[in-house]
Amino acid sequence: MDRVVLLSTGDELLCGAIADTNAQWLSGRFFELGLEVVAVLTVGDEPERLRWAWRTALELGDLVISTGGIGPTSDDLTTETVAAVLGCGLRFDEPSADRIRQMFAAMRRPMPENNLKQAFLPEGAVVVENPLGTAPGYRASPRWGEGAVAREVHLFVLPGVPREMKRMFTDTVEPWVRAQRGSGLTPLVQTFQTFGMSESALDEEIAAIIQPGEARIGFRASFPKIAVKLLVKPHPGESTAAAEARLGELAGRVRERLGGVVYGEGEMAMEEAVARALAARGARLALAESCTGGLIGHRLTEVPGISAHLLADYVVYSNAAKSDLLGVRQETLVTYGAVSEETAREMAEGARTRSGADVAIGVTGIAGPEGGSRERPVGTVCFALATAEGVVSRRHQLWGTRDWVKLLASQFALDMIRRWALGHAELAPGFRR
Amino acid sequence: MDRVVLLSTGDELLCGAIADTNAQWLSGRFFELGLEVVAVLTVGDEPERLRWAWRTALELGDLVISTGGIGPTSDDLTTETVAAVLGCGLRFDEPSADRIRQMFAAMRRPMPENNLKQAFLPEGAVVVENPLGTAPGYRASPRWGEGAVAREVHLFVLPGVPREMKRMFTDTVEPWVRAQRGSGLTPLVQTFQTFGMSESALDEEIAAIIQPGEARIGFRASFPKIAVKLLVKPHPGESTAAAEARLGELAGRVRERLGGVVYGEGEMAMEEAVARALAARGARLALAESCTGGLIGHRLTEVPGISAHLLADYVVYSNAAKSDLLGVRQETLVTYGAVSEETAREMAEGARTRSGADVAIGVTGIAGPEGGSRERPVGTVCFALATAEGVVSRRHQLWGTRDWVKLLASQFALDMIRRWALGHAELAPGFRR
Numbered sequence: 001m002d003r004v005v006l007l008s009t010g011d012e013l014l015c016g017a018i019a020d021t022n023a024q025w026l027s028g029r030f031f032e033l034g035l036e037v038v039a040v041l042t043v044g045d046e047p048e049r050l051r052w053a054w055r056t057a058l059e060l061g062d063l064v065i066s067t068g069g070i071g072p073t074s075d076d077l078t079t080e081t082v083a084a085v086l087g088c089g090l091r092f093d094e095p096s097a098d099r100i101r102q103m104f105a106a107m108r109r110p111m112p113e114n115n116l117k118q119a120f121l122p123e124g125a126v127v128v129e130n131p132l133g134t135a136p137g138y139r140a141s142p143r144w145g146e147g148a149v150a151r152e153v154h155l156f157v158l159p160g161v162p163r164e165m166k167r168m169f170t171d172t173v174e175p176w177v178r179a180q181r182g183s184g185l186t187p188l189v190q191t192f193q194t195f196g197m198s199e200s201a202l203d204e205e206i207a208a209i210i211q212p213g214e215a216r217i218g219f220r221a222s223f224p225k226i227a228v229k230l231l232v233k234p235h236p237g238e239s240t241a242a243a244e245a246r247l248g249e250l251a252g253r254v255r256e257r258l259g260g261v262v263y264g265e266g267e268m269a270m271e272e273a274v275a276r277a278l279a280a281r282g283a284r285l286a287l288a289e290s291c292t293g294g295l296i297g298h299r300l301t302e303v304p305g306i307s308a309h310l311l312a313d314y315v316v317y318s319n320a321a322k323s324d325l326l327g328v329r330q331e332t333l334v335t336y337g338a339v340s341e342e343t344a345r346e347m348a349e350g351a352r353t354r355s356g357a358d359v360a361i362g363v364t365g366i367a368g369p370e371g372g373s374r375e376r377p378v379g380t381v382c383f384a385l386a387t388a389e390g391v392v393s394r395r396h397q398l399w400g401t402r403d404w405v406k407l408l409a410s411q412f413a414l415d416m417i418r419r420w421a422l423g424h425a426e427l428a429p430g431f432r433r
Numbered sequence: 434m435d436r437v438v439l440l441s442t443g444d445e446l447l448c449g450a451i452a453d454t455n456a457q458w459l460s461g462r463f464f465e466l467g468l469e470v471v472a473v474l475t476v477g478d479e480p481e482r483l484r485w486a487w488r489t490a491l492e493l494g495d496l497v498i499s500t501g502g503i504g505p506t507s508d509d510l511t512t513e514t515v516a517a518v519l520g521c522g523l524r525f526d527e528p529s530a531d532r533i534r535q536m537f538a539a540m541r542r543p544m545p546e547n548n549l550k551q552a553f554l555p556e557g558a559v560v561v562e563n564p565l566g567t568a569p570g571y572r573a574s575p576r577w578g579e580g581a582v583a584r585e586v587h588l589f590v591l592p593g594v595p596r597e598m599k600r601m602f603t604d605t606v607e608p609w610v611r612a613q614r615g616s617g618l619t620p621l622v623q624t625f626q627t628f629g630m631s632e633s634a635l636d637e638e639i640a641a642i643i644q645p646g647e648a649r650i651g652f653r654a655s656f657p658k659i660a661v662k663l664l665v666k667p668h669p670g671e672s673t674a675a676a677e678a679r680l681g682e683l684a685g686r687v688r689e690r691l692g693g694v695v696y697g698e699g700e701m702a703m704e705e706a707v708a709r710a711l712a713a714r715g716a717r718l719a720l721a722e723s724c725t726g727g728l729i730g731h732r733l734t735e736v737p738g739i740s741a742h743l744l745a746d747y748v749v750y751s752n753a754a755k756s757d758l759l760g761v762r763q764e765t766l767v768t769y770g771a772v773s774e775e776t777a778r779e780m781a782e783g784a785r786t787r788s789g790a791d792v793a794i795g796v797t798g799i800a801g802p803e804g805g806s807r808e809r810p811v812g813t814v815c816f817a818l819a820t821a822e823g824v825v826s827r828r829h830q831l832w833g834t835r836d837w838v839k840l841l842a843s844q845f846a847l848d849m850i851r852r853w854a855l856g857h858a859e860l861a862p863g864f865r866r
Contacts, residue, residue: 014470016461017653019452023475028449037447038482042456042473049471056489220450287727287748293734294720294727297748301726302836304802312754315720315730315746317739321788325745325758355754369737403735 001154001180003038004030005061007053009068009078010160011044022067022165029169031218033177034187034233035063045075054085058144062153065173068160070135072115078157083122086142090120096127096136103134128156128172133164139176154180187216187231188243190251193264193273194226195415202228202258209253223404224411225270230254260424263415270414271299277421278309285417286357287313288326288347290338290364291381295410311355316347326350339364341382341393348386348393359420360386363413365398367405381409385416385427394428434587434613437463437470438494440486442501442511443593444477455500455595462602464651466610467620467666468496478508487518491577495586498606501593503568505548511590516555519575523553529560529569536567561589561605566597572609587613620649620664621676623684626697626706627659628848635661635691642686656837657844658703663687693857696848704732707847710854711742718850719790720746721759721780723771723797724814728843744788749780759783772797774815774826781819781826792853793819796846798831800838814842818849818860827861 006027008020023040030037041057043049050069057064069078083090097119104111118135121127128137137158144153156173158165178186194202199219206217206228218229230250234243255262264273278285287296287310297313300306314325319338322328328346336342347362365381372378379400384393394416398408412428419427439460441453456473463470474490476482483502490497502511516523530552537544551568554560561570570591577586589606591598611619627635632652639650639661651662663683667676688695697706711718720729720743730746733739747758752771755761761779769775780795798814805811810830817826827849831841845861852860 013457014460014473015464015651016457016459017651018655019454019457020473021452024446024449024452026449027447031448038476038479039486040447040453040473040475042475043471046471052493053472060485218448218450222451289727289730291734292731293743294722294730294746294748295734297722297727297750298725298731298839301724301728301750301800301839304835307750310726310750312750312758313727313746313748314758315727315748317730317734317743317745321745324788325747355757367734402737406731406734 001035001063001177003061004035004063004065005057006037006040007057007064007066008040008042008160009045009050009053009066011075013042013068014044022160022162025162025166026065026067026169028220029174032187032189032229032231033174033181034185034231035177045069045077047077047081050077050081051085054081058085058153058155062151063177064153064155065169066155066157067165070118070137070157070159072112072117072134074114076117079120079122082140082155082157086122086140088123088142091123093119093121093127093136096121099136100134125157128158128168130159130164130168131171132167133159133161135159135164137168137172139173185233187233188240188247190230190247190254191266192228192230192251192254192258192262193268193270194228194258194261195224195263195270195411196261197226197258199226202226202261205257206254209257210250215247215250224408228254260419260426263418269302270411270418271303274300274414274418274421275303275306275309277418281421281423283309283358283421284311284356285309286311286351286355286360287413288351288360288362289313289315290317290322290347290362291367292363292365292406292410292413293317295406296361296363296413299410299414311357312351314347314351314354322347326354337376339366339376339380339382341384341395344382344384345386345391345393348384349391352386358387359417361413361417362386363409365405365409367402367409369402379405381405381412383409383413383416383428385420387420392427396428434468434496434610436494437468437496437498438490439470439473440490440497440499441473441475441593442478442483442486442499444508446475446501447477455593455598458595458599459498459500459602461653462607465620465622465662465664466607466614467618467664468610478502478510480510480514483510483514484518487514491518491586491588495584496610497586497588498602499588499590500598503551503570503590503592505545505550505567507547509550512553512555515573515588515590519555519573521556521575524556526552526554526560526569529554532569533567558590561591561601563592563597563601564604565600566592566594568592568597570601570605572606618666620666621673621680623663623680623687624699625661625663625684625687625691625695626701626703627661627691627694628657628696628703628844629694630659630691632659635659635694638690639687642690643683648680648683657841661687693852693859696851702735703844703847703851704736707733707851707854708736708739708742710851714854714856716742716791716854717744717789718742719744719784719788719793720846721784721793721795722746722748723750723755723780723795724800725796725798725839725843725846726750728839729794729796729846732843732847744790745784747780747784747787755780759787770809772799772809772813772815774817774828777815777817778819778824778826781817782824785819791820792850794846794850795819796842798838798842800835800842802835812838814838814845816842816846816849816861818853820853825860829861 043053125138125140216231220227232247344362352360368378379398476486558571558573649664653660665680777795785793795817801811812831
């Protein structure tokens with residue numbers, strides 16, 4: 001199994017209605033499994049094109065993962081296409097039919113007869129259970145090709161609904177792939193979530209401490225976060241424990257080198273990292289947001305249970321609100337301007353004292369596209385963090401469009417809170433592009 | 434030009450690093466141009482696979498749009514692949530080389546010599562200007578196939594950077610496509626942005642007023658918004674003006690049928706619709722958010738210039754903050770609970786009077802996953818809108834995960850403000866699934 005091909009079907013993928021996030025997700029999983037996705041083929045619900053796509057996929061790959069086209073309606077053609085291309089018949093799978101009937105009974109809804117279409121599978125196919133929906137998936141491992149070039153190929157047919165597809169991949173496809181390859185060939189992965197360095201700066205830092213032969217390095221940038229992945233393949237004959245130890249040693253080098261730039265490991269989000277750091281310190285937080293307009297509060301409240309640590313968020317968009325809600329002095333606004341470290345400091349201090357929080361952060365800046373000046377161009381953002389010990393502030397020049405500036409400013413603010421709660425000496429990363 | 438094939442290249446698309454949003458965007462544009470995208474092929478930066486993909490694309494389509502692989506580095510292989518597949522040489526395009534040199538000079542950065550690689554184009558190709566980056570694109574219209582089946586095909590090679598690709602498509606590719614087809618064949622499009630009905634409910638409503646032959650109907654659902662598109666193709670011999678009048682009449686039927694469910698036309702966002710409605714009424718707004726945690730403020734502040742209409746956003750996550758910041762009475766919190774219409778009303782009224790706004794909205798609910806009860810399950814959200822005339826409130830049962838509940842609640846709240854500012858009789862849609 002060296003060549004994986006993904007086959008995505010559905011008219012909705014070819015008229016701009018949705019992006020093919022299934023292909024992205026599956027590609028990421030195969031990357032971590034150490035298998036190469038050589039191509040993605042996307043076609044609509046059209047019989048001739050579907051047959052073309054299946055033949056092409058089986059020609060090109062030795063493992064084909066299909067998503068979509070196994071629902072109950074007449075434009076769901078995947079199963080009959082697979083049977084036609086493989087030259088086999090369909091069989092009615094009674095256990096799958098029972099499960100479909102039971103799901104409708106459990107929802108107390110009458111079952112439209114066409115739902116039983118989903119219980120027909122190509123002969124020789126093995127059911128892949130779908131715990132979250134009615135359409136079962138399946139696997140088949142036919143021979144493909146004529147005479148001397150005939151070879152065994154494997155194909156999985158999964159639904160297009162991301163939630164169902166992902167669950168079935170994790171429950172069934174991934175364990176099957178691991179079993180086929182033997183554990184020795186599947187890489188071990190360690191993921192670091194970072195903030196404060198560009199991808200190329202991270203690349204340089206890691207190149208300085210890890211040699212190309214020691215691990216494969218992957219980056220996942222989805223603004224404003226960049227994840228770094230270390231992948232280690234067990235050597236021939238090496239035990240999993242030994243490979244894990246090798247990965248652990250490399251991970252230690254990364255932690256030491258990157259320091260506070262790493263805010264989490266695995267899939268941890270910045271919001272979650274902040275919530276954990278606040279919980280560890282037993283600290284209660286207040287926010288004072290101007291240019292971010294509520295985004296910091298919104299992001300933190302994505303974390304369940306944050307109410308124990310987030311007291312209030314004062315979104316003070318106007319000068320009047322800055323004075324009335326937080327006590328920012330008129331003099332400060334006039335002398336230094338609304339976008340200044342001085343104003344940010346009074347915002348943070350006002351939020352802390354008025355809410356009774358242990359720590360408060362104030363953010364004020366120019367998100368654009370209007371409002372910039374020579375001294376304070378668009379993207380100027382001032383941050384202040386207030387505690388009982390005093391107030392520290394920073395001014396940063398951010399970049400990009402309005403939404404980009406807001407998002408990056410929220411990330412800086414969250415990182416500042418995290419660094420404070422963890423007792424870091426430096427409260428803000430010296431951002432390195 | 435009946436069959437469009439999209440060819441996306443880049444290793445980053447096959448290891449989970451990014452989703453192929455270019456393919457989605459291009460598919461949507463071709464849908465509006467009335468052309469069918471029959472397939473998307475995605476391959477990495479690997480010479481053999483790239484050649485396979487190009488041959489396959491030219492076999493299958495008569496218009497091929499390629500994105501990616503035209504940068505300056507050694508793994509950018511698109512142009513040499515195109516030349517190899519078409520069996521032509523490369524030529525050095527001096528004007529493109531000049532432009533690349535000038536861009537580096539303007540940035541005051543030395544130009545790495547490999548950037549001039551981007552000035553090589555296949556013989557016979559026509560430059561497609563890239564106003565936003567160094568890599569020029571190009572078009573070629575070779576004959577493809579042998580003997581009797583040979584036919585003219587068209588191919589466009591564009592960069593993978595979405596911003597550059599979109600601009601070049603809009604500036605050059607789209608006008609070229611329209612010119613090739615003649616205006617008579619390109620459909621006219623009218624888009625409606627809606628909130629308050631599911632896709633299937635919208636489908637039913639529109640089926641009741643527009644016959645299948647009158648227009649093609651498309652839906653674009655990206656939660657929580659659903660856009661409805663009407664597409665009308667000019668009849669043979671019909672003038673553009675007459676077709677526009679026909680579309681205008683159909684659009685009028687949709688406006689009348691859907692009423693307040695339509696919040697905008699074209700690509701208007703809900704945030705923008707609210708900002709315009711507030712500006713039209715000359716009203717100043719305050720927000721009081723509990724479960725949405727700042728999301729409403731964040732969304733509104735995505736609109737440049739909103740500071741003229743948004744005074745303050747009180748994010749009062751705790752009971753103490755509800756009392757201290759907005760004067761919600763202890764008695765109300767104890768008797769009715771923090772998630773109640775009564776609390777929402779006092780939040781809205783507190784935000785209005787304390788900020789001096791004309792209108793304020795209060796939102797409190799249970800975003801989950803914890804905190805639900807039999808009387809108030811997860812997804813219960815209460816809304817109140819306060820003005821000098823009084824307070825109205827609503828309770829809705831929303832659904833889904835925490836982020837989903839927050840997003841949907843923010844959409845309800847924004848829609849309520851919009852409906853108030855426009856003077857609608859009903860302030861909240863009777864949500865129809």
